[in-house]
Amino acid sequence: MxxxxxxxxxxxxxFLIVSSQVGVGVLGFxxxxxxxxxxxxxxSVIVAGLAxxxxxWIMFKILHNNEPGEIVAIHKFTxxxxxxxxxxxxxxxxxxxxxxxxxxxxxxxxxxxxxxQIQVWALLFLLIPLFYYIISGEFRIVVGVCFFGVLxxxxxxxxxxxPLKYAHITYILPVFDHSFTEIMQSSSLAVLSxxxxxxxxxxxxxxxxxxxxQKFAHIGNLATTLLYVFICVxxxxxxxxxxxxxxxxxxLGMWKIIEMPFLAxxxxxxxxxxxxxxxxxxxxFLWASTRTLHNVAGISHKKIATxxxxxxxVACVIPAGRIVIDQLSxxxxxxxxxxxxxxxxxxxxxxxVRRKVTNNAS
Numbered sequence: 001m002x003x004x005x006x007x008x009x010x011x012x013x014x015f016l017i018v019s020s021q022v023g024v025g026v027l028g029f030x031x032x033x034x035x036x037x038x039x040x041x042x043x044s045v046i047v048a049g050l051a052x053x054x055x056x057w058i059m060f061k062i063l064h065n066n067e068p069g070e071i072v073a074i075h076k077f078t079x080x081x082x083x084x085x086x087x088x089x090x091x092x093x094x095x096x097x098x099x100x101x102x103x104x105x106x107x108x109x110x111x112x113x114x115x116x117q118i119q120v121w122a123l124l125f126l127l128i129p130l131f132y133y134i135i136s137g138e139f140r141i142v143v144g145v146c147f148f149g150v151l152x153x154x155x156x157x158x159x160x161x162x163p164l165k166y167a168h169i170t171y172i173l174p175v176f177d178h179s180f181t182e183i184m185q186s187s188s189l190a191v192l193s194x195x196x197x198x199x200x201x202x203x204x205x206x207x208x209x210x211x212x213x214q215k216f217a218h219i220g221n222l223a224t225t226l227l228y229v230f231i232c233v234x235x236x237x238x239x240x241x242x243x244x245x246x247x248x249x250x251x252l253g254m255w256k257i258i259e260m261p262f263l264a265x266x267x268x269x270x271x272x273x274x275x276x277x278x279x280x281x282x283x284x285f286l287w288a289s290t291r292t293l294h295n296v297a298g299i300s301h302k303k304i305a306t307x308x309x310x311x312x313x314v315a316c317v318i319p320a321g322r323i324v325i326d327q328l329s330x331x332x333x334x335x336x337x338x339x340x341x342x343x344x345x346x347x348x349x350x351x352x353v354r355r356k357v358t359n360n361a362s
Contacts, residue, residue: 002068002205008143010213016203017220019146019280020196022227024105027274029193029228030235030250037186038241039171040178042232044186049225051187052194053218055340059197060214062348063204065355071201072295078351088296091201094335095289096308098195100315101325101332102281103127107316108325113252114268121317128309130279135287136302139206142280142287149280153273157227159266160234163254167237188337192329193228195336196281197221202288248322286312 033041063069066077071091075084107120134141200217207213235250247253251270258266290308294301320328 004208006138006140007206007208008140010207010209011216012143012147013200013207013213014216014220014223015147015150016143016284017197017200017217018224019149019277020199020284021194021221021224022150023193023196023278023281024102024109024274025193026228026231026277027109027251028249029190030232031244031247032192033186033189033232034236034241034244035186035189036182037178038182039173039236040176040183041186041190042172042229042236043176044183045190045225045228045232047183047187048190048194049221049228051341052197052221052225055344056197056200056214056217056221058344058348059200060217062344062351063201064211066351069204069210070295072292074201074347074351078347078354085296088292091198091339092289092292092296094332094339095199095202095285095292096311097328097332098336099282099285099289100312101328102278102285103312104316104320104325105329106275106278108322109249109252109271113249114271124313124316128313131283131286131312132305132309134283135290136305139203139287142283145283146280149276153277156270156273157230159255159258159270160231160251162258163234163238166257167234168240169237171238171240172233172236189333190228191337191340192333194221194224195333195340196285198336198340199284199288202291203284 030041033044037044062074066074072084072088075087078084079087107123110123111118111120134145197217204210204213231251235244235254238254239247239250244250252267255267255270256265260266263269286305286308290301290305293299293304293308297304
């Protein structure tokens with residue numbers, strides 16, 4: 001049972017959801033989802049956002065029905081001790097891969113745009129102790145990082161008003177020019193930006209008056225969806241389709257044209273500021289992965305945190321080009337799509353039947 005002093009107000013769920021969904025993806029997701037739906041890909045973001053509202057509702061139904069609502073206990077009750085532990089470990093590995101994907105992608109951006117000669121091992125020596133300090137302490141520290149990570153970088157949204165001077169609304173016309181299948185295919189590619197919501201299955205017991213937190217989770221998902229739609233629309237009326245197909249980091253390209261008398265390269269400032277959005281991604285996923293393994297194996301939280309950070313360090317120092325990083329993102333995205341839209345509904349149904357059988361037998 002989580003002590004009251006270790007819990008956070010229900011309102012913090014808004015910041016946890018937003019900080020788990022907004023990260024390195026804002027720099028280049030536009031080019032990824034453009035693959036199938038073209039200039040209509042912004043509609044795909046709306047579809048993905050709506051789909052995640054349904055997924056959040058299902059997750060809360062599972063959590064409400066299995067108080068205090070912790071994924072390891074839910075797995076154990078639903079599948080039994082050993083099979084439940086197996087699914088919990090898989091979930092923990094998935095969260096770890098999410099954090100590695102975010103960190104490795106951000107390091108690639110630093111290498112390409114800011115410091116081409118930087119040594120990854122040296123950068124990680126600076127970051128890993130910070131990650132350990134945050135995830136090895138109380139959950140309230142993680143929440144504080146997420147709160148700050150939403151508020152501080154939020155001013156960057158106004159920087160996207162600058163490219164509107166060079167925008168052409170005709171670039172996104174005609175609307176609904178692509179088929180339903182193409183829009184759904186692009187929606188599946190937009191999923192990677194929203195996957196962090198799965199951490200809800202771990203931090204739910206740490207929410208005070210947790211049943212009241214569902215509305216804040218939906219509001220957070222709505223805010224994220226509107227943010228991605230706005231970024232998408234600005235991108236698609238700034239770039240034409242030929243330019244976008246040859247652009248990897250579309251947001252950085254728009255930042256590059258911003259001119260200020262006291263700042264020559266605004267994209268450098270944007271990348272540095274975005275670290276405060278990426279840090280909550282990494283530490284929330286790492287903490288959730290650590291917490292899950294702690295509940296499965298009963299090993300000290302700090303020991304597991306140390307092991308996972310060593311794994312992260314090794315995974316990130318291995319030389320990897322753009323193709324390898326894209327492949328990692330693709331694998332994590334597909335697994336997340338299967339987990340959230342395949343496994344979660346199945347878990348809900350099996351858990352519902354198991355509870356009915358248990359209640360009837362008692």
